[in-house]
Amino acid sequence: MAVFMDLNVSFLPDRSDLRSVVETAAHLGFSTIALNYVFEPTAKKKQEIPTPTPINELIDQLPVVQGRSRPIRVLNRLTVVMSDASHFRPNAPEYRRFDLLAVQPTSEKLFHAACMVYDIDIICVPMTEKLPFFFKRAPINGAIDRGVVFEVSYSAAIRDSTMRRYTIANAVSLMESCKGKSVILSSAAQKALELRGPYDVTNLALLFGLSDGDAKEAVSSTCRAALLHAETRRTASGIIYTTRSQQEAPQSSVDGETPAAKRAKPT
Template identity: 80%
Template sequence: MSVFMDLNLSYTADKGRLQSLIETAAHLGFSTVAINYVFEPTAKKKQEIPVPTPINDLMDQLPVVQGRSRPIRVLNRLTVVMSDSSHFRQNAPEYRRYDLLAVQPTTEKLFHAACMTFDVDLICISVTEKLPFFFKRAPVNGAMERGVVFEVSYSAAIRDSTLRRYTIANAVSLMETCKGKNVILSSAAEKPLELRGPYDISNLGLLFGLSDGDAKEAVSSTCRSVVLHAETRKTASGIVYTMKSCSETPGQQEAPPAHCEAPAAKRAKQLTE
């Protein structure tokens, strides 16, 4: 059975709407979602990278995924909209607050840099305007070799007919270059009505130029690869993973809980599966 993911639910300060987004995603069968915080630096004033809201502060109990017995998994994601190379700080400690890191380049030069050098998990393709550059095979292949994945979101196509044309045109242009590989489809939904089920998204992928198999992978296995890439990015060559150990009561000699035992070993096993 496929595991479906939507790695782009737009963050909103409206707590109720964000809860509804997560609950709707779980009802539609998504096992993992990511709350997307968009950071768009400007030259006029210094801006601080937003701090993600802990999921415990957002919801007391996560909804159970339809058709499964486990609750939905919620990740935090940061997307940096770049109009200048200085907007992405390669080793900024603020990036470590997020599970996923994405960039949205606005020029051909920045797109090339994102594909070839930036340590990110996702490269977002703008769907709200006609791209000012063409996709070239060399940087796209370079990103694919590094395990970086491209993202196309579909909710803008639902809101407006003009945005629908831009979405389809930009998506088709990308698919012609990458041959449908290393691409995910996500919603970028701002409200529950903009969410679609996994199989509806797969059918939409056919309109974007994906094959039937690639369209299904774009909402399942390729998304899983993005999550694993993000975890590997925080390790030493994908081998050593550090995390906080569970606190132990003074004087307690009992074995630690199962979820605290050998975290590095368990993580290494997950990354090799």
């Protein structure tokens, strides 16, 4: 049975609204979601990278996933919106507070750097406007080889007809370049009504040019690969976690095995 994930749910400061989104995601069958903190630096003033709030301070008890016996897993993600190369700080200690690290480049030069250089997990493709550049095979293949995934979010298509046209056009352009590989589909939902179930999302992906198999992978196995990439990236950076939140303790590894169990396996 596939494990479905939505790795981009907007962080909401209102606890009631956030609880409603998390409960809806669990009811729809998502086993894992990531609360997305968006950081958009500007040249006018110095801005602080946000600090994620522990989920146990936001929600007393996590809801159980529909059809499963365990509560939903909630991760934290940071998305840096880049309009200048200086907006991404490779060694920023603040990045280490997050489970996932994503960038949203706004120019072809920055998109190329995100694909080929930056140590990140996800590249966001802006869905709400016409892209200022064309996708090229070389950087996209470079990102795929490095284990970085591309993200297409669908909630903008629900809010507005103009955004719907841009979303479909941008997504189709991306799929033509990456052949539907290394793509995740997420909601970027700002309220519970913008969430759609995993099978509705896979049907929507057909409009974006994905095959049936790639569409299912975009909300399951490719998301899992992104989490594994993030786990490896943090380990390679010398980050060692000594504590885990309650909901992560039984799932210390993405595939459900503890590190100790893996080390016990014969090589």
